[in-house]
Amino acid sequence: MTDTSSSQPAKAWSGRFSEPVSDLVKRYTASVFFDQRMARQDIRGSLAHAKMLARQGIIGAQDLADIERGMVQIRGEIERGEFDWNLDDEDVHLNIEKRLTALVGDAGKRLHTGRSRNDQVATDIRLWLRDAIDQILALIGEFQKNLLDVAEANAATPMPGFTHLQIAQPVTFGHHLMAYFEMSRRDAERFTDCRKRVNRLPLGAAALAGTSYPIDREFVARELGFDEVCYNSLDAVSDRDFAIEFCAASALLMTHLSRLSEELILWMSPRVGFIDLADRFCTGSSIMPQKKNPDVPELVRGKTGRVNGSLIALLTLMKGQPLAYNKDNQEDKEPLFDTADTVIDTLRIYADMITGIRVKADAMRDALKQGYATATDLADYLVKKGLPFRDAHEAVALAVRAAEAKGCDLPDFSLDELRAFSPLVGDDVFAVLTVEGSLASRAHVGGTAPDQVRAAIARARSTLG
Numbered sequence: 001m002t003d004t005s006s007s008q009p010a011k012a013w014s015g016r017f018s019e020p021v022s023d024l025v026k027r028y029t030a031s032v033f034f035d036q037r038m039a040r041q042d043i044r045g046s047l048a049h050a051k052m053l054a055r056q057g058i059i060g061a062q063d064l065a066d067i068e069r070g071m072v073q074i075r076g077e078i079e080r081g082e083f084d085w086n087l088d089d090e091d092v093h094l095n096i097e098k099r100l101t102a103l104v105g106d107a108g109k110r111l112h113t114g115r116s117r118n119d120q121v122a123t124d125i126r127l128w129l130r131d132a133i134d135q136i137l138a139l140i141g142e143f144q145k146n147l148l149d150v151a152e153a154n155a156a157t158p159m160p161g162f163t164h165l166q167i168a169q170p171v172t173f174g175h176h177l178m179a180y181f182e183m184s185r186r187d188a189e190r191f192t193d194c195r196k197r198v199n200r201l202p203l204g205a206a207a208l209a210g211t212s213y214p215i216d217r218e219f220v221a222r223e224l225g226f227d228e229v230c231y232n233s234l235d236a237v238s239d240r241d242f243a244i245e246f247c248a249a250s251a252l253l254m255t256h257l258s259r260l261s262e263e264l265i266l267w268m269s270p271r272v273g274f275i276d277l278a279d280r281f282c283t284g285s286s287i288m289p290q291k292k293n294p295d296v297p298e299l300v301r302g303k304t305g306r307v308n309g310s311l312i313a314l315l316t317l318m319k320g321q322p323l324a325y326n327k328d329n330q331e332d333k334e335p336l337f338d339t340a341d342t343v344i345d346t347l348r349i350y351a352d353m354i355t356g357i358r359v360k361a362d363a364m365r366d367a368l369k370q371g372y373a374t375a376t377d378l379a380d381y382l383v384k385k386g387l388p389f390r391d392a393h394e395a396v397a398l399a400v401r402a403a404e405a406k407g408c409d410l411p412d413f414s415l416d417e418l419r420a421f422s423p424l425v426g427d428d429v430f431a432v433l434t435v436e437g438s439l440a441s442r443a444h445v446g447g448t449a450p451d452q453v454r455a456a457i458a459r460a461r462s463t464l465g
């Protein structure tokens, strides 16, 4: 191997320039301190590219061997934390290429044949994001499994269902949790769908117009596990819609977990007292000794803001860019990485936290009693006896008013008292006025009857595999 690196200019592109950039500009334009996270993907992409170049006779077999040997060494240096990342070399791509050239000489300089950093970076991000999506999908699965366990244990645990945060009708806690299972199922679908569009190969687009070398893009795609190649070179290097989609899917997932967090916080408030969270997800107060604060759910709710922010950052980054590549795109990485980190950590913590929920079934039942939660059931009962629904609604409204005045719940009235509101009331009325009766009567697919909740859980388990 020959080493001609002594004739290399300081920067990979500086041959054309008459003065160096200032330190501030260097720092402002560099990305190495955040894009080094893609080093593994960068090396993978380079090895596939080099293999293709050798197969096509664009570089020699010895060049390929040198590149492979150099990359093994570089990967080791990076993994051991020994790699010397250098701001002068701008980004992860130039840092690795420079080190490769220092290690193996001319073969290192031949690696960039038929390629540009524009298609290189687009490839690296897609490889990185594909790994992140796979990790997220596995974590959603874990969250779902644990959620189903808690739902199953509470398939028949009555709690008040709310609308307008006012007690509305009885549901079971398991049914309530299964609403979040459905949300997470759609989240998983969205990430799976997004992955299809992430998993396409930009390499070969070169700077923007393709390359005059006889490259084999399909080979590179297969080597890297991409489903297909990007079919337009300008589009391949310039669009980041796949990253925006990922952030949108992430924002929705975080929105769902933020809603669940809000509920956990409410339920855990001593004023409500429906659940307790395991101590390891809460913190105390430095001044108020009695406090146990739900910090983790609060932070999930808070971090949803930054994920939403990243989505808007990427949309805004893209909207004014003419084709093809512009340096603006370098700004895609930090919001993207931050989003993936936030989603991954949030899912990890949630999968664990959900198993640490202690359900206070008595408090849930007490709240139901105070809320006239079976009022709709009484109205439905009267309708089934022949009263038009609007009249039934009115009769029950009067009954609730009377109960409020007496300070009791509807099932506490005697038969005679109830008959005062409608002569259609018979002694079978008490079956529908109880919480259990109300729950059991909602026995259709998607309803809150405990048997239906159990069926929903079984259905969900079969989709998880």
Ligand code: ARG
Binding pocket: 031, 035, 091, 117, 118, 121, 325, 327, 329, 330, 331
């Ligand atoms: N660091 C750059 C980025 O993240 C790599 C591509 C640079 N290409 C260029 N023509 N300056 O987008």
